[in-house]
Amino acid sequence: MTLLSVKNLRVNLRTDAGRLRAVRGVDISVERGQTLCLVGESGCGKSMAALAMLGLLPPSAEWSADEMKLDGVSLLNAGQSTLSNIRGNRVSMIFQEPMTALNPTFTIRDQLCGVYRRHKGGNRAQARERAIYLLERVGISNARNRLDQYPHELSGGLRQRVLIAMALMCEPELIICDEPTTALDVTTQAQILVLLAELREELGMGMIFITHDLGVVSRIGDHINVMYAGRVVESGTRDAVLGCASHPYTQGLLRSVPRPGVNGLQSRLGTIPGTVPSFYQADPLCPFRGRCERKLPICASQAPPVRSGAGHHSALCHNTEISSIAGNSA
Amino acid sequence: MLEFTLKRLGLGVLVILIISVITFILSHVAIDPALGLSGDSATAEDIEAIRQRYGFDRPLMLQYFDYMGRLLQGDLGQSYLSGRPVSELLAERFPDTALLAVLSIGFAMIVAIPLGVIAALKPNTLVDRAALFIAVCGQAIPNFWAGLLLILLFGIYLQWLPISGSTSFVHFIMPAIALGSYAMPALMRLVRAGMVEVLRSDYIRTARAMGVRRRTILFKYGLRNAILPVISLIAVQFGFMLGGSIVIESIFAINGIGYLAWQSMSRADMPVIQAIVLIISMIYVVLTLAADLLNSLMDPRIRINR
Numbered sequence: 001m002t003l004l005s006v007k008n009l010r011v012n013l014r015t016d017a018g019r020l021r022a023v024r025g026v027d028i029s030v031e032r033g034q035t036l037c038l039v040g041e042s043g044c045g046k047s048m049a050a051l052a053m054l055g056l057l058p059p060s061a062e063w064s065a066d067e068m069k070l071d072g073v074s075l076l077n078a079g080q081s082t083l084s085n086i087r088g089n090r091v092s093m094i095f096q097e098p099m100t101a102l103n104p105t106f107t108i109r110d111q112l113c114g115v116y117r118r119h120k121g122g123n124r125a126q127a128r129e130r131a132i133y134l135l136e137r138v139g140i141s142n143a144r145n146r147l148d149q150y151p152h153e154l155s156g157g158l159r160q161r162v163l164i165a166m167a168l169m170c171e172p173e174l175i176i177c178d179e180p181t182t183a184l185d186v187t188t189q190a191q192i193l194v195l196l197a198e199l200r201e202e203l204g205m206g207m208i209f210i211t212h213d214l215g216v217v218s219r220i221g222d223h224i225n226v227m228y229a230g231r232v233v234e235s236g237t238r239d240a241v242l243g244c245a246s247h248p249y250t251q252g253l254l255r256s257v258p259r260p261g262v263n264g265l266q267s268r269l270g271t272i273p274g275t276v277p278s279f280y281q282a283d284p285l286c287p288f289r290g291r292c293e294r295k296l297p298i299c300a301s302q303a304p305p306v307r308s309g310a311g312h313h314s315a316l317c318h319n320t321e322i323s324s325i326a327g328n329s330a
Numbered sequence: 331m332l333e334f335t336l337k338r339l340g341l342g343v344l345v346i347l348i349i350s351v352i353t354f355i356l357s358h359v360a361i362d363p364a365l366g367l368s369g370d371s372a373t374a375e376d377i378e379a380i381r382q383r384y385g386f387d388r389p390l391m392l393q394y395f396d397y398m399g400r401l402l403q404g405d406l407g408q409s410y411l412s413g414r415p416v417s418e419l420l421a422e423r424f425p426d427t428a429l430l431a432v433l434s435i436g437f438a439m440i441v442a443i444p445l446g447v448i449a450a451l452k453p454n455t456l457v458d459r460a461a462l463f464i465a466v467c468g469q470a471i472p473n474f475w476a477g478l479l480l481i482l483l484f485g486i487y488l489q490w491l492p493i494s495g496s497t498s499f500v501h502f503i504m505p506a507i508a509l510g511s512y513a514m515p516a517l518m519r520l521v522r523a524g525m526v527e528v529l530r531s532d533y534i535r536t537a538r539a540m541g542v543r544r545r546t547i548l549f550k551y552g553l554r555n556a557i558l559p560v561i562s563l564i565a566v567q568f569g570f571m572l573g574g575s576i577v578i579e580s581i582f583a584i585n586g587i588g589y590l591a592w593q594s595m596s597r598a599d600m601p602v603i604q605a606i607v608l609i610i611s612m613i614y615v616v617l618t619l620a621a622d623l624l625n626s627l628m629d630p631r632i633r634i635n636r
């Protein structure tokens with residue numbers, strides 16, 4: 001059974017300028033043992049979509065969905081206490097800013113064990129054993145001594161590892177990572193990515209990985225949802241989306257990924273001109289039309305159709321054919 | 331930690347020394363001490379005799395060292411007015427002022443902390459506005475006015491509480507409310523601001539994402555972080571109250587330090603004024619040090635030499 005299945009998720013944010021439609025009908029589906037990547041430029045609604053699934057949206061937000069099921073059980077009408085029992089227990093989330101994501105006035109032990117005892121009960125010793133085991137597992141040497149340290153005594157990379165350990169304290173079925181490596185230096189970034197991929201494998205969790213870095217996606221993604229202005233404009237398996245990108249936006253993103261150029265130099269092969277629009281009104285037309293190079297006259301008057309191909313590969317566009325072949329997208 | 335404490339203590343002693351110099355100079359230069367001692371009816375010869383007898387004609391430096399020597403032995407001098415030792419006067423007056431201060435700061439905290447938390451939980455709602463309104467009232471209504479209103483309502487109209495004196499605990503209720511409600515608004519605002527900021531912080535989001543209960547988040551994670559800046563303010567306000575409130579003590583006829591200070595000032599009783607200023611500054615030094623220590627106990631980031 002699909003671990004997490006969300007259909008037609010919408011999130012509006014009340015702002016001074018009106019109701020900002022941050023997420024406009026997004027479908028998300030994650031299987032056990034698989035990683036779904038949400039990719040897109042800053043502001044396209046990735047974080048809002050993730051927060052909505054956990055009931056963590058800011059007070060100014062309102063959301064709706066046609067379906068939201070965790071392991072077949074609907075969460076649509078779940079109250080805060082049900083969601084709070086799920087959070088950190090069956091579904092965990094880690095965030096972008098490891099420097100500020102830990103409570104400065106409590107020790108690592110207090111914070112890790114607190115989560116465990118909140119959900120699993122048990123005594124101090126059990127929680128402590130679990131904390132030590134996980135700290136070691138996420139690659140923190142000298143775990144026993146680290147327990148009594150405070151966050152400010154740890155580097156950013158270590159803090160992110162502690163946060164990962166915290167997220168895993170209760171053996172969640174699903175872990176949502178919202179740009180967990182963006183704030184770290186390149187070497188640490190790579191180590192954390194490898195660690196997350198290993199842990200997902202080892203624990204058989206599902207994972208939602210939010211990023212704007214296609215390089216990261218190609219390394220850890222099984223499935224990809226490319227988001228643009230609150231919508232999923234292309235989705236499919238990693239190989240299908242990265243190998244046979246069909247939506248002009250995905251193609252533009254791929255062109256803008258830096259890669260080793262001639263003379264071994266990193267060359268940026270062009271970025272997509274323009275910025276992501278914000279929507280305060282319902283707008284069924286293609287959100288990318290202002291920046292699209294392949295725009296057709298019909299794009300300005302009719303909503304883009306879903307074009308699908310083999311292996312659930314689909315794109316939301318008037319002017320594309322899904323070209324991926326079945327063998328490519330398994 | 332120890333080094334930090336010692337450093338702060340050293341600094342405190344320095345501050346008190348400087349203040350002792352200033353008060354000494356004021357009491358020996360601004361006003362002629364011989365004049366103060368001799369009383370109104372003294373002749374020029376009397377004054378000169380006193381000057382010689384008490385050594386006021388010696389160099390100021392010497393007099394200061396004398397004064398400090400006596401101070402270290404606990405001798406604060408004698409009141410010009412009553413002729414009694416200043417230390418005796420202070421010991422007599424201090425308990426009432428201290429009780430009033432404890433009750434006042436307690437009242438301010440009991441009102442300010444819950445109100446600040448509630449306001450922070452529902453920012454920009456009716457609840458928040460109501461809390462702000464209470465705070466503004468507390469700050470806008472002058473001490474004496476609040477005191478008189480309380481006396482009118484609870485003392486004269488309802489006759490629930492005694493309106494003056496300091497013979498029993500209930501005598502302190504109204505003055506404590508009057509004095510405390512003046513300190514309360516600043517506290518409440520600081521609690522509210524701290525709480526709003528903390529609740530917006532990343533680590534609270536982490537706690538929520540980990541399913542930590544709302545209660546725990548508010549009172550354990552939230553308040554502990556939000557209260558840190560409040561501690562220092564409480565220390566300052568408490569120090570202020572321990573110095574005695576002239577207005578409140580006069581209105582409610584409490585024979586405390588504030589009342590004593592007022593009496594001494596109106597009659598230029600320099601030794602008493604000097605002693606009160608010195609003691610208030612000592613209280614401040616001790617309280618701010620205590621607040622800093624408490625802060626560093628609660629906030630590991632400012633703990634030194636762990």
Ligand SMILES: Nc1ncnc2c1ncn2[C@@H]1O[C@H](COP(=O)(O)OP(=O)(O)OP(=O)(O)O)[C@@H](O)[C@H]1O
Binds near residue numbers: 043044058
């Ligand atoms: N608290 C908020 N109030 C109002 N608008 C917000 C709030 N948080 C985010 N937004 C807006 O909602 C939209 C979606 O934001 P979201 O954080 O989901 O983007 P994102 O894809 O995660 O971007 P990033 O890569 O920068 O994290 C953006 O336009 C953003 O400006």
Ligand code: SF4
Binds near residue numbers: 317
């Ligand atoms: S629908 Fe039209 S405007 Fe939108 S991406 Fe496709 S071609 Fe471009």
Ligand SMILES: [Mg+2]
Binds near residue numbers: 046047048178
């Ligand atoms: Mg984001």
